[in-house]
Amino acid sequence: MRYGHRVLRADWSSAEARWTVEVEQGAAGERRRFSCRFLHLCSGYYRYAQGHRPTWPGEADFRGTLVHPQAWPEALDHAGKRVVVIGSGATAVTLVPELAKTAAQVTLLQRSPTYVVTLPARDALAEWLKRHLPPMWAYRLVRLKNIALGMFFFRLARRRPAQVRARLVGLVRRQLPAGYDVATHFTPRYKPWDQRVCVVPDGDLFQAVGSGRAEVVTDQIERFNAGGLRLASGRQLDADIVVTATGLQLNLLGDVAFHLDGERCDFSQRMAYKGMMFSGVPNLVYTFGYTNASWTLKADLTSDYLCRLLRHLQRHGLAVATPQADPAVAPRPFLDFSSGYVLRALDQLPRQGAAKPWRLYQNYLLDLLTLRHGRLDDGTLALRPAGPPPRG
Numbered sequence: 435m436r437y438g439h440r441v442l443r444a445d446w447s448s449a450e451a452r453w454t455v456e457v458e459q460g461a462a463g464e465r466r467r468f469s470c471r472f473l474h475l476c477s478g479y480y481r482y483a484q485g486h487r488p489t490w491p492g493e494a495d496f497r498g499t500l501v502h503p504q505a506w507p508e509a510l511d512h513a514g515k516r517v518v519v520i521g522s523g524a525t526a527v528t529l530v531p532e533l534a535k536t537a538a539q540v541t542l543l544q545r546s547p548t549y550v551v552t553l554p555a556r557d558a559l560a561e562w563l564k565r566h567l568p569p570m571w572a573y574r575l576v577r578l579k580n581i582a583l584g585m586f587f588f589r590l591a592r593r594r595p596a597q598v599r600a601r602l603v604g605l606v607r608r609q610l611p612a613g614y615d616v617a618t619h620f621t622p623r624y625k626p627w628d629q630r631v632c633v634v635p636d637g638d639l640f641q642a643v644g645s646g647r648a649e650v651v652t653d654q655i656e657r658f659n660a661g662g663l664r665l666a667s668g669r670q671l672d673a674d675i676v677v678t679a680t681g682l683q684l685n686l687l688g689d690v691a692f693h694l695d696g697e698r699c700d701f702s703q704r705m706a707y708k709g710m711m712f713s714g715v716p717n718l719v720y721t722f723g724y725t726n727a728s729w730t731l732k733a734d735l736t737s738d739y740l741c742r743l744l745r746h747l748q749r750h751g752l753a754v755a756t757p758q759a760d761p762a763v764a765p766r767p768f769l770d771f772s773s774g775y776v777l778r779a780l781d782q783l784p785r786q787g788a789a790k791p792w793r794l795y796q797n798y799l800l801d802l803l804t805l806r807h808g809r810l811d812d813g814t815l816a817l818r819p820a821g822p823p824p825r826g
């Protein structure tokens with residue numbers, strides 16, 4: 435593992451059946467090259483260099499501190515300050531209760547609400563099982579329970595959106611003081627799981643709002659001014675610190691410039707194979723998790739699949755694995771999700787296909803079967819030994 439190395443470029447040579455990876459190292463930006471047979475990208479799903487940052491009129495007039503969570507200044511002291519957090523996603527709902535512990539006042543300013551669900555920070559069943567079973571058994575059972583519950587609620591939300599919506603909003607109402615305007619601040623316009631549902635541990639967000647240490651304001655920003663923000667409703671939100679928790683820029687491949695035999699590879703023109711490789715791109719596996727379950731479940735499956743593939747290549751004296759595009763398979767958008775960060779990036783993402791093995795099922799059990807136990811040599815993944823590729 436090498437820290438402080440940023441991958442800039444990766445070149446595939448068919449003749450050598452190898453990737454050459456160009457890296458920038460350290461503060462001086464020294465360039466280095468590595469070469470490898472196989473590339474596995476675990477570069478996350480958003481641009482690390484910068485987040486999504488809309489601009490508003492009057493920002494230059496603001497006399498306080500403006501912060502994006504992706505570039506949080508280590509020395510920022512929010513104790514005793516008035517803080518406005520713009521946004522209603524996972525970042526905002528995570529930050530607000532934490533900031534509210536010492537800030538004078540925290541305001542979560544959103545254009546529209548998100549589904550927010552409380553889960554216990556400590557899992558009572560897990561604690562009980564750990565006391566009574568060997569650790570690995572307890573872990574496996576709890577993991578299974580969490581996966582099954584997650585899948586059950588997702589399916590229920592898709593099949594009975596009205597009931598699930600009423601239930602989720604009802605649960606929020608029970609955690610806030612009587613008369614709180616749940617309809618305005620915690621009732622989204624979209625159906626549950628059209629966008630990711632936010633989970634808050636032990637209802638910390640609702641506790642912060644209920645105690646008055648935090649407030650939710652649903653409004654539009656008209657402009658910044660010296661003291662804070664002027665809203666479309668005419669209300670003024672005074673602030674010492676404004677946090678723009680306005681989201682991220684989806685970025686599948688770590689801003690690495692990929693070339694295949696000298697030609698720039700445009701991934702928006704490729705089809706994703708099993709949600710982890712690309713049509714026509716040899717020996718490249720990327721990691722992209724679930725949008726409807728724990729992200730890391732698919733990350734685990736991807737690593738398992740890669741290990742199986744490497745073992746298979748080794749056992750059969752093969753070196754190159756390339757998904758072969760199938761023109762008969764109709765392309766579909768990579769993600770079926772209405773979140774802003776997804777919609778903003780859809781045209782840069784690869785496509786998925788309408789049928790196996792090009793389709794992204796977003797279903798852990800199905801993926802578990804196909805990725806752990808399905809055939810590697812499935813007729814779509816072309817496998818060949820090292821050396822120059824066959825002609826034609």
Ligand SMILES: Cc1cc2nc3c(=O)[nH]c(=O)nc-3n(C[C@H](O)[C@H](O)[C@H](O)COP(=O)(O)OP(=O)(O)OC[C@H]3O[C@@H](n4cnc5c(N)ncnc54)[C@H](O)[C@@H]3O)c2cc1C
Pocket residue numbers: 439440441442476477478479480482524525528687688689690721723727728729730733
């Ligand atoms: C606010 C928020 C809440 C979330 N909550 C959950 C949750 O509850 N459950 C869940 O499962 N997931 C959640 N996620 C998703 C979470 O980000 C992922 O589950 C997890 O971080 C993915 O791990 P990863 O290792 O794939 O990617 P990351 O954690 O994103 O790591 C990617 C790494 O690659 C490095 N990198 C990128 N490009 C390059 C390059 N060119 N060269 C070198 N290094 C590079 C980055 O510096 C980084 O270290 C949340 C995300 C956010 C933003």
